[in-house]
Amino acid sequence: YTKTRKQMMKLELGQDQLQKYKPLLREQLKISTAVGDPNARGQRNESLAWFWSVEVDLGGPDQSWNEEFYRVHWLRAKALRDRWREEMLLVTLEMDWTCKFFLWK
Numbered sequence: 165y166t167k168t169r170k171q172m173m174k175l176e177l178g179q180d181q182l183q184k185y186k187p188l189l190r191e192q193l194k195i196s197t198a199v200g201d202p203n204a205r206g207q208r209n210e211s212l213a214w215f216w217s218v219e220v221d222l223g224g225p226d227q228s229w230n231e232e233f234y235r236v237h238w239l240r241a242k243a244l245r246d247r248w249r250e251e252m253l254l255v256t257l258e259m260d261w262t263c264k265f266f267l268w269k
Contacts, residue, residue, distance in 0.1 A: 165188050172181065 169185055169187065172185065
């Protein structure tokens with residue numbers, strides 16, 4: 165990929181193509197086990213590398229795998245959002261309870 169991207173830069177392709185195909189970093193290449201084991205520990209704060217959001221033909225031979233992959237990551241993102249909403253609600257209530265306690269004293 166890196167060699168091909170360098171060749172694309174030499175060909176002076178448009179900036180939109182270079183933005184689409186960003187440099188690939190080593191830390192982006194770690195394997196996500198979210199599809200194989202979506203409930204594994206330590207995946208809560210994981211995010212997808214940029215290349216998972218590049219336009220993908222979901223009608224290909226691995227359509228079911230792609231659909232499952234995106235479904236799992238969508239559900240993980242929704243769960244993370246829901247946890248943060250709940251945390252925000254709890255912190256707001258705790259602040260209110262603390263203020264009321266000190267006013268009562």
